[in-house]
Amino acid sequence: MKKIFFTPGPSQLFFSVQDHIKEGLKRNIFSISHRSKEFKKIYESCIIKLKFFLEIPENYNICFLSSANEIWERIIQNLVLNSSTHLVNGAFSKKFYDFAIMNKIDAKEFFYDKVEYNENELVDDELIALTLNETSTGIMCNSNKISSIRKKLNNSLIALDCVSGIPSIPFNISDVDTLYFSVQKCFGLPSGLGVWIYNEKCLEKNKSILDKKITGTYHSLTNLHNKTLNFQTPETPNVLAIFLFSRVLDDMISIGKDRIIRETNYKSALLYKTINDSNYLEEYIKNKSIQSKTVIVADTKKDSNYYIKNLELKNLIIGKGYGSNRNQIRIANFPSHSKESIELLCDELINL
């Protein structure tokens, strides 16, 4: 049997990726000029499909960068002059806060230790940073909470980290001003592409601070935005990734976002049931309203290596706890993971 990767990213490739790479090779897509009409068509069609698939409102734009890490940096450079507020519930939301500090921003950290965000303790700021799904801890933010925060903080730009959440965890895009993700999580693609979505309010904010700070060079929002209107990137981009993303969007559109969300819910219920049925595993997040549907984290009574090694013998590859946590495992539940593969994993997991 071929290995199945349940690691929380990079992860299992979407089932069609191999065929799309072969098509790209056959059609010389990886040799064409990034300034050619042919590339512009690929770029444009990728944007159109993404807007359709995610139901992105008209006043939002999309551009391509190299990683979500880069997008953190560009958000701080381009949308924040003095201060930002970061809702932290794991290592990645903490890192975004650290990025702000490194950029000499007066950043405030609100730490939510396995509890839900509380909008009542927040006040408006230049930027409010939320996370749809914390990949390190398996903490999710549900759609209603995002709406409540939007209502409370109407004079802030709200940024939503969607790295391991989109499109599997639903939310209302109009509730946030900017959102971003990388393609190696729920889109099942090889790593090396970040997607940044931002609305007109972000552009206005950017304009208002342009002459007050350094907003970057080739990837300043101004430069990215001007180029993306013409279906171009400032630099030679990862053409292969943009092509594959466009193709996988075709596949996901034909499956449908609702079905992807429904199956995500079903598979996550199965995984949590298995964890609860096991004598040696325990849900790390027990509060259902913040329990992630896409990155399932379990505390382990035995050393996590026991589970990882035993499942590897069955060609099932799961993730370890984030950082050096040796008493935790993490299991990705992305659209690439079929119901059958999750059932197979659960059958093995319960017997360990």
Added chain:
Amino acid sequence: MKKIFFTPGPSQLFFSVQDHIKEGLKRNIFSISHRSKEFKKIYESCIIKLKFFLEIPENYNICFLSSANEIWERIIQNLVLNSSTHLVNGAFSKKFYDFAIMNKIDAKEFFYDKVEYNENELVDDELIALTLNETSTGIMCNSNKISSIRKKLNNSLIALDCVSGIPSIPFNISDVDTLYFSVQKCFGLPSGLGVWIYNEKCLEKNKSILDKKITGTYHSLTNLHNKTLNFQTPETPNVLAIFLFSRVLDDMISIGKDRIIRETNYKSALLYKTINDSNYLEEYIKNKSIQSKTVIVADTKKDSNYYIKNLELKNLIIGKGYGSNRNQIRIANFPSHSKESIELLCDELINL
């Protein structure tokens, strides 16, 4: 006949790339965690092979970024506090100068209009920016000139843009403190990876300015360097590109750098002879000491589209003049372009 791409980047893939992608897919390389031992091995072996192939001295380090554009930005952020000197002979060297200005650096531009660099008019500065091969104009810098500049400017960091030059145009790496390139030119890979090489003097300079400016976040030199010592990147990198680069280095090592340089010289001589023999084409750069061996630029008497379209009918894809220049063509002569393919192109070109 399958198309052959002589565009100056992205360009023809190296002959073995397709097989390496298939191997990567088969071995699940694009699903493995970028924090796994398996990825570290790929990274380490790529670094070892690159050091061996390019004969990189011991006191130089290598790290991976997303593009040469990014490396321009990181050099300015990390190695320059106040001022830099840019030797400009085309659009890309000009862009690096522009990046410095955007970063509020007191940057000085020395413009060489189709003439060789003149070290006598230069004085030491924090950073001196040279270009091994200007992709926009087809102007090369030869090894002796780089050595002369090094001798004259001993108290500067010298940065060499090797984007469309390495490994086809030889020079002495010890003559420069930092060099960089992207893999979609002479290495014949899909675009989306930049390679930054820097010596101990760069690290010292970086340390001396750390508390005086913002040197970046995840891709500050400090962070990149600490990670690369452990065969890691700060972000989830383009794993596919690093894997392919490592594999193509195997192939290039077995061919040998000297043979690649010899064949580059032979093929460029053939291309320039064809241009000189044609009644409708003229070398853009006539001075042999700065005439590029890897990006051959010709002025065209007819509109450049005439050549581009007619060659396309024969499945030979060449580049147009940089920007909106409609009376120029550009032809890449990279290791991916076999002698036979260049001979084929020359046979068609002379008959147009």
